[in-house]
Amino acid sequence: MINRGKYSVLGVEISAIDYEYGVEAIINAAKARSPLAMTALAVHGVMTGFSDPVHRRRLNAFDLVTPDGQPVRWALNWIHGIKLPDRVYGPTLTLKVLEAAAIEGLPVYFYGSKQETLDLLLEKLQIKFPGLKVVGAEPSKFRRLTPQEKQEVVNRINNSGATITFVGLGCPRQEVWVYEYHNHLSMPLMAVGAAFDFHAGTVSQAPSWMQKRGLEWFYRLIQEPGRLWKRYLLLNPMYLTFTFLQMLSISKQPVLKPTGMEPEESYG
Structure with missing residues (x-):
């Protein structure tokens, strides 16, 4: 049986869970109107935390990673001998939570991406989940928000009646956003990255056989080589190297506590 705790991968605490556990935790928090910070991290996200101690402390303050x-x-x-049978992929978890939210009548909110992407996303989601209650959607401003703008975002989401907010700002901006807002919004905040683009149909997903073999990065590199080549061709070898070194290490890396950190102005 899998111990559903958190385990260090290069100092970033990753949740050893499956889809069922993740959906249940998020839906229960939504029903209880309880804050819950969640993100889904691929190699890039882990390496961002590994290379930036401040961001690592943010990530390690999340409820689910x-x-x-x-x-x-x-x-x-490999490192912890967990035998987790499958990953918990952000876009797939998004659909599973939306399906449960539609069944339970839980209103949802979308924050991030571009207006045209949001329009396409909501159109397709309403077809896929006819009972889904979408009570708000707003695009990113693609800059840091002022304190007044941040408070206005909090007010809009709170006043909408949403019980779950999906955040699509890209890594690491979306994790910064969730970290800063989760104490102001009594609901799960889900940083789900490219899920908005995938489900809107503006970006294609890798074939399932590539996803299962860990080759999704190669598919995305071919799609956007100019933007992604540094992320994958530099970070992936670094990730494998440091993961191997952690495997060889006798002592596990220390758990980092989210203390002594000044919040930044929020991304929008």
């Missing part, structure tokens, strides 16, 4: 990429799941299994 799911192994979004197969290499992150593999690291959990």
